[in-house]
Amino acid sequence: MREQGSAVAWVESPLQLLCAVEARHAGVIGPDTRVVTRGRLPGLGVTRAELDALDLPPGLRIEAAEAGMPRPGRHAAWVLGDAFSGRLQLTSLTAFPSRMVLVDDGLATIRLLELLTAGLGAPLLRARAEARPTRRALGVAAGIRLRAAARAGRLTVFTALPVPAGLAAAVRGLGAELITHDFAWLRSQPARSHPRPPESTVVLGTSLVRNGLIHRDRYLAWLFALEGPLAYYPHRREDPGDLAAVRDHPGVTVYDAGVPVEMTLRDLRPGQRVLSLPSTAVTSLRVLLGARGVPVETVDVPDDWWTPSASVSLRSHLQMFAHERASP
Structure with missing residues (x-):
């Protein structure tokens, strides 16, 4: 209409x-x-x-x-x-x-x-x-x-x-x-206000820790085990203490622009990749970056990461688009 x-x-x-x-x-x-x-x-x-x-x-x-x-x-x-x-x-x-x-x-x-x-x-x-x-x-x-x-x-x-x-x-x-x-x-808009990061691997932050759905130690251990250097784009609801730990870790650069990653990462190039736990941003970034040849990968959440607050139905809902491609 x-x-x-x-x-x-x-x-x-x-x-x-x-x-x-x-x-x-x-x-x-x-x-x-x-x-x-x-x-x-x-x-x-x-x-x-x-x-x-x-x-x-x-x-x-x-x-x-x-x-x-x-x-x-x-x-x-x-x-x-x-x-x-x-x-x-x-x-x-x-x-x-x-x-x-x-x-x-x-x-x-x-x-x-x-x-x-x-x-x-x-x-x-x-x-x-x-x-x-x-x-x-x-x-x-x-x-x-x-x-x-x-x-x-x-x-x-x-x-x-x-x-x-x-x-x-x-x-x-x-x-x-x-x-x-x-x-x-x-x-259609220029991306000059947010030049692409030099790191080849971009990790999207998550709100699942602060929301009590996954264990903090599991998440940080996974993040710090990734091969660097890493560009880390925080979720707007991440805990400041967790973000401070990420910022202090060698090989991780935090880019805290405060705007949606759809705006900050739309100029990524082939040779770079995005990693994320289940989130809406995975789907939207696939839409934006697919034609550029930039993979956007969802990390499956292991069973032992989830806390008792995360029901089976909620887990399924959060991961429903983990491996989906955006519809035309």
């Missing part, structure tokens, strides 16, 4: 912000697009500054929130990243936009699509959430609202993730529009 009207986007992470820009470039949302970033999040501020220095799509403006989450008008499209946010779900119950557009928020996007297609009673809750009855009821109501928008032809999903064929068919069966993209806008 090519949109000609106005749009309001609410974003809470650098990836959501980047994907909102891509949606405008692709014409999924109209030329009068206001992207509002959640306030006081350093990663968002740095990413916004990076984007402002590039050639943004016409009619798009980015601003920091001053009075909380904006409410879209009846004739505006509403662009959302984290559909599991309780605050956003509560607002959605009394907002009546012309259309809703969901953009990527990591692998949680796939869980969201699974829940939307699971049936009317499936609440929209995060994989690890232990919800109280009132929170669960809000998740149920938000799911009903999104499914109703899909049936009315007013829901679009805009994603760079390779949605499994069966799930994609189920999403479209709801009436939703499913659009995939390959970061066309970002690929």
Whole structure:
């Protein structure tokens, strides 16, 4: 669907912000697009500054929130990243936009699509959430609202993730529009603000340690056993103490740009490679770097790395795209 009207986007992470820009470039949302970033999040501020220095799509403006989450008008499209946010779900119950557009928020996007297609009673809750009855009821109501928008032809999903064929068919069966993209806008932009690192091996940091899903000692032992020199790009939620240990290790150079790796690593060249534990960045970097001949490899997480907090279903979800190639 090519949109000609106005749009309001609410974003809470650098990836959501980047994907909102891509949606405008692709014409999924109209030329009068206001992207509002959640306030006081350093990663968002740095990413916004990076984007402002590039050639943004016409009619798009980015601003920091001053009075909380904006409410879209009846004739505006509403662009959302984290559909599991309780605050956003509560607002959605009394907002009546012309259309809703969901953009990527990591692998949680796939869980969201699974829940939307699971049936009317499936609440929209995060994989690890232990919800109280009132929170669960809000998740149920938000799911009903999104499914109703899909049936009315007013829901679009805009994603760079390779949605499994069966799930994609189920999403479209709801009436939703499913659009995939390959970061066309970002690929068209110069990478001069982030020259490629000289190291041949680039390792992406992970949030799995800080989230209590894998053991710290296993992860660091694996990292420090890799043949150097290594370029290390931290995850935005990595523990500062862990990052200090990585920074002090011989042969590892930490590049802490504070913006999505899709922006910092898009200029890698043949002869370099990317290593990562399971993450959304693996899929998006394959999209960006595949044509350049740069391999992006996912490291299988050994069983003894996982902590008791990582359920079997969560492990499976996190590793579902480990060896997938991005869909065309």
